Amino acid sequence: QQQVKQSPQSLIVQKGGISIINCAYENTAFDYFPWYQQFPGKGPALLIAIRPDVSEKKEGRFTISFNKSAKQFSLHIMDSQPGDSATYFCAALNAGGTSYGKLTFGQGTILTVHP
Amino acid sequence: DAGITQSPRHKVTETGTPVTLRCHQTENHRYMYWYRQDPGHGLRLIHYSYGVKDTDKGEVSDGYSVSRSKTEDFLLTLESATSSQTSVYFCATRVGLAAAYEQYFGPGTRLTVT
Numbered sequence: 001q002q003q004v005k006q007s008p009q010s011l012i013v014q015k016g017g018i019s020i021i022n023c024a025y026e027n028t029a030f031d032y033f034p035w036y037q038q039f040p041g042k043g044p045a046l047l048i049a050i051r052p053d054v055s056e057k058k059e060g061r062f063t064i065s066f067n068k069s070a071k072q073f074s075l076h077i078m079d080s081q082p083g084d085s086a087t088y089f090c091a092a093l094n095a096g097g098t099s100y101g102k103l104t105f106g107q108g109t110i111l112t113v114h115p
Numbered sequence: 116d117a118g119i120t121q122s123p124r125h126k127v128t129e130t131g132t133p134v135t136l137r138c139h140q141t142e143n144h145r146y147m148y149w150y151r152q153d154p155g156h157g158l159r160l161i162h163y164s165y166g167v168k169d170t171d172k173g174e175v176s177d178g179y180s181v182s183r184s185k186t187e188d189f190l191l192t193l194e195s196a197t198s199s200q201t202s203v204y205f206c207a208t209r210v211g212l213a214a215a216y217e218q219y220f221g222p223g224t225r226l227t228v229t
Contacts, residue, residue, distance in 0.1 A: 006157070032216050043119075043205050043220030044158070089157055093216055100165045101146055101209045101216055102173070105157040 004092050006106025013113050019077040021109045023090035026071065030092040034103070035064065035075050038087045047088070048075070080113045087111070118142045119221035121206050127227045134193040136224050138206030140186075145211025147189040148218065149173075149181060151202040158205065164189055196228045 006023045013019045023033075034049035050057045050064040050073065057064045063076040077084055090106040118141035128134050138147065149161040150173075160173030162181040170181050178200060180192045193200055203225050207218040 009155070034216070036220075041222075043207075043222055045220065046217045049216070095214070095216065100163060100171075101218065102148075102160060102163060103158075103216075103218060105159070107155055107157040 004090060004104050004106045006090050006109060008109060009107065010110040011112070013080045013111065015080065015082060015113055015115050017080050017113075019080045019084070019111055019113070020074055021088055021090070021111070022072065022074045023092075023106050024070075024072045025092050025104075027092070027094065027104075028071070029094040029096070030104075032093040032095050033064070033066065033073050034091050034093075035062075036089045036091060036105075038089065038108075040086075044087075044089060077111075080111075082113045082115050085111055085113050119206060119208060119219060121204075121221040121224050123224060124222065125225045127229060128196050129229055130197060131195050134196050134226065136191045136193075136204055136206075136226070138189040138191070138221060140189075140206075140208050142208065142210075142219075143186060144208035144219070145186075146209040147183065148207040148209075149179075149189065149191045150205045150207065151175065151200075152205060152223075153202050161191065161204075193226075196226075198228050200226065201228045202226060 035047045036044035037047040038044040061078045066073045088109045091103040120139045122137045148163040150158040159175045164170045164183040182190045206221040
């Protein structure tokens, strides 16, 4: 019930291409969906997040698409650059009750963008 | 890294020994979390704290304990280290304001149990 399933595990994209990472969740109480980006040797950092009252959120080259009925959300990276090469984690949170901001993370996707 | 330091950054220890990892924050954030990161598993929550001396278990808490005696420090103790606890450990903090859900992560501690 608390799982968040992320795919693919790894992704190789050419410079300028579109990177797409998908996540699916089961718990319908989740109501906050962030994506974190992690570079080697560093801690994860928030990239972009969405609430379920909108179907899409865009920040620069990064877009989250959200499908509430399918319980799925995805990260699209347009015009992918070698500097985007990192591990990406989706996550979900039930903001209500006594969750204390506990995030449930997906398994991670290693993105490699070739020049 | 939002003023979060972790120590040590790297540690090698033997099976059966106790190990304590420290997380220190300078931002006065209310919530603190300990995660472990393993390939194929993402980040899994070990323990978290919602205030000084207020802590609770996460999804993978067996074999770990925590303490928070001051707002700025959150300690993770492996009571008797096992090889299955070889991992990268991350501390994270959150401000504590309503609707402010971003977590800020420290640089991590790589722990090897031989």
